[in-house]
Amino acid sequence: MDNLLDLIAGVDPVTEKFAVETQRRLDNLTKPKGSLGVLEELAKRYVAIRNNISPKIKKKVVYIFAGDHGVTDEGISAYPKSVTSQMVKNFIAGGAGINVLARHAGVGVKVVDMGVDFDFEDDVNIIDKKIQKGTGNMTKGPAMRREEAIKAIQTGIELAGEYVNEGGDILGVGEMGIGNTTASSAIAAAITGFSVEDVTGMGTGITEDGWKRKVGVIKKALALNRPDPREPLDVLAKVGGLEIGGIVGIIIGGALGRIPVVIDGFISTAGALIAMELQPNIEGYLIASHSSVERGHKVILNRMGLKPLFDLSLRLGEGTGAVIGISLIEMGMKIYQEMATFEDAEVDRKL
């Protein structure tokens, strides 16, 4: 625990050492100043995060953290719990939405089993980091013990460290876990102080009655466990999830390794919220890809001061928005590095 907090303390703020030089280069390119808008902003962010005036984006991976949730016993999801392990197999086989979009964007997919309630075959291409087979039912007690939450975070940090050592340039975050919008809404309510109703959405597609039930379950879990909003680890342990802990960790690890972490929808943003509560310097390393349909997403993004790049009414998770975000960041960096300057192209400047 002390080790973990020491590690987290080591996240440096993103510096603006190269800001003037980056802006000068962008303004020398054959286009009106600032006319590529957000793409130019993304190039500046990328240079600043990498702390390198001419960084490449070669290795791109989205990590999908998977885990089950004991709270599914309360009937809060539109899908049965079995879908978590079945979708993990779908990711491995390459047939899920994230696989299709990641292939399009040239992004690799890695699947991390943080706590799926299923025994996968040994030869299956999963990163096996199973801590336990799903969390406890948070309406009956804490989802995890504190040690498990810490272990989940440490696992994520280690994975990011290995990725950075292998030459990883940018990292996307995705997840799979039936019941994890319920956990994320509980985290959001606990930390932001917004009402459960304000941060609870329709998940994978529940009915209005299902939504009322879900809100009731979250309120019960919060009343029973009383997570301390000033203690992000307490919140994660009591009402979070194993895969959310992995997400917290990989975000911290990405920041430690000075690579940008592109978050996806509601669940990965809930993980990012915990990471930022632990270490505010994390903010500079986070890029919010999209604005999800899920109600609580905007609440958390506002709390964190993050503005998403686009809104395509996505609500699938898995990292699907994150890989589109990675593609936009890559476009920004290609603009920065591949466009001709006014001198190169012999184009006249502004009058």
Add this chain to the structure above:
Amino acid sequence: MDNLLDLIAGVDPVTEKFAVETQRRLDNLTKPKGSLGVLEELAKRYVAIRNNISPKIKKKVVYIFAGDHGVTDEGISAYPKSVTSQMVKNFIAGGAGINVLARHAGVGVKVVDMGVDFDFEDDVNIIDKKIQKGTGNMTKGPAMRREEAIKAIQTGIELAGEYVNEGGDILGVGEMGIGNTTASSAIAAAITGFSVEDVTGMGTGITEDGWKRKVGVIKKALALNRPDPREPLDVLAKVGGLEIGGIVGIIIGGALGRIPVVIDGFISTAGALIAMELQPNIEGYLIASHSSVERGHKVILNRMGLKPLFDLSLRLGEGTGAVIGISLIEMGMKIYQEMATFEDAEVDRKL
């Protein structure tokens, strides 16, 4: 002229023949129904436009129409007129913003000289359709004669026809022409009835004084030429541009060939407005990629009933937003065609 109107009358409305079947397939994929939002909508649009339940997207090209504007004599642009031909050479050399983004998206770039005031070398890779060396100064008389406007449209229609014959699957529209936001604002004001102030922006980056001057120039041109808002060809000829005529034509030609036309920012949307005024069935074939910073863009999009896919604060033109739009459409079609179904992947359905 009669030929042209007969041709335009031949644009069929997009039919929904495959709508039920497409929706059924999307709903069978391993994701909650509708959870990929706009990407699913784009897949449905693509199938409907191609009138084919299983169409491919292989050949993708953005056409950049270039032309000069006599109204630049009035000092309405931040850049000298020479930049039109210089940027055309930059497109050919592959150093412009559109080249970088098109390469990223796997989209080809074709440059069409509709009326650049420059003699390019014969061996340069430009599609030479020069009608004349730029338009007339619309504060002194009409920008074009009616015959030139018609010829510009016919040129665009022919180019689209050739592209469809070569197996083109989707078409992006871009442009280059110093002074063409001035022409586009004049078109927007003439057709929509909004005030010149409401549809005139800062172009490539003029000052507040420059903006007032630009508004005055447009008002003068409209007062002198009195384009008839019920006659889109009259508007195009009197206050439009040669490259805008080419855009009108390629949009009509794309619709005739049943391929989607992805429009870019303010200028290509002004061309699309004229095309839709000529033939309302065009709407079904148009996909608006982004919402531009340029003030008049939203006014025209609203008038046309088009909702752009994203807003990245772009204002470069060239087709830069259009190629990002093409990439999103491709993602939607890959989702539709490459994702596993619940049966394939043995994933349990909704409870």
